[in-house]
Amino acid sequence: MENLYKKIKEHQSTFSKSFKKIASYIYSDPSIFAMNSAQEAGKKIGVSETTIIRFARTLGYDGYKSLQQVYQQRIFEKSSLSDFRNRKVSNHSEDNTVKNLMFNDIRTIQTVIEQISETDLDQTVTKLLSAENIYISGIRSSYALASWFTYALNIVVGNVRQHTPDDDILVQLSELHENSVFVAFSFHRYGVNTIRLAELAKKQGATIIAFTDNPYSPITEYSDITLAVQLEELSTLDLVPAVFSLMNSIIAAITLRAPELFQRRAALFDGIEASSFFAN
Secondary structure: OHHHHHHHHHHHHHOOHHHHHHHHHHHHOOHHHHHOOHHHHHHHHOOOHHHHHHHHHHOOOOOHHHHHHHHHHHHOOOOHHHHHHHHHHHOOOOOOOHHHHHHHHHHHHHHHHHHOOHHHHHHHHHHHHHOOEEEEEEOHHHHHHHHHHHHHHHHHOOOEEEOOOOOOHHHHHHOOOOOEEEEEEEOOOOOHHHHHHHHHHHHOOOEEEEEEOOOOOHHHHOOOEEEEOOOOOOOHHHHHHHHHHHHHHHHHHHHHHOHHHHHHHHHHHHOOOOHHHOOO
16 A cells, blocks of 8 residues: 555646545545445546546556555555554564664654645644634544644644533534634544534634645545645554654744744743642
8 A cells, every 4th residue: 555655646746636536535445446346436436437447547557456456455454553563573673772763753754854845834833823713633543642732832822722522512613713723633544523523614714734644634625734744654653753743843933933922921821820730
């Protein structure tokens, strides 16, 4: 599958609207291709059989059957969690100390730096700074990422909330408007709840910023800005260091661009007498 993703990345700038639609299903529902003929897959996706075949050939396959074999193999792959350890085992050596594994994370971050558009990063900082309110969502493996970003962003700009299962969704979304930002964390397995929230937030006029693992994941159907962290590794655990680096750098960029705002926010925190809550 990694080779297939690489081919998509190489050709994505030339994709038509129909090809983009097919590509989105590659990530969200590969079983469509594994279990159906080109005609049946086309019907389910909403494109013609001919378009499915042309898509396969554009990526360098002989035809749909060759592409289908890739998906059939994908169905029998182990979970991304198993893949996280197996990749480490396959690269095992006596030098695989914790520090050397950390160097692997550094290389991952360097890869992401090269991938993400400077324009998208600049727009992300601008939108977060100008937003009247910010709503953040992420579930399962994305929950911790969403939680940290909520915490850090609330310190530097304020008026940030994270979606939790106890929230009244209708009340929360009713507060969103054209000057709001909805930040979605959506990685492999792509929890439906976050995608549906993004869809509703979009209808409210909010700007949607998506942290995800490829430019055609389901969340991108609604995102205005997509920050895609793409790696060959299937496990979201492998992405976490790069995502945290990306989030932290966005927070830092906000403080550098709006120093007065940051000083005001810092003064609010420093002005509260709360020593009894801390050991030192």
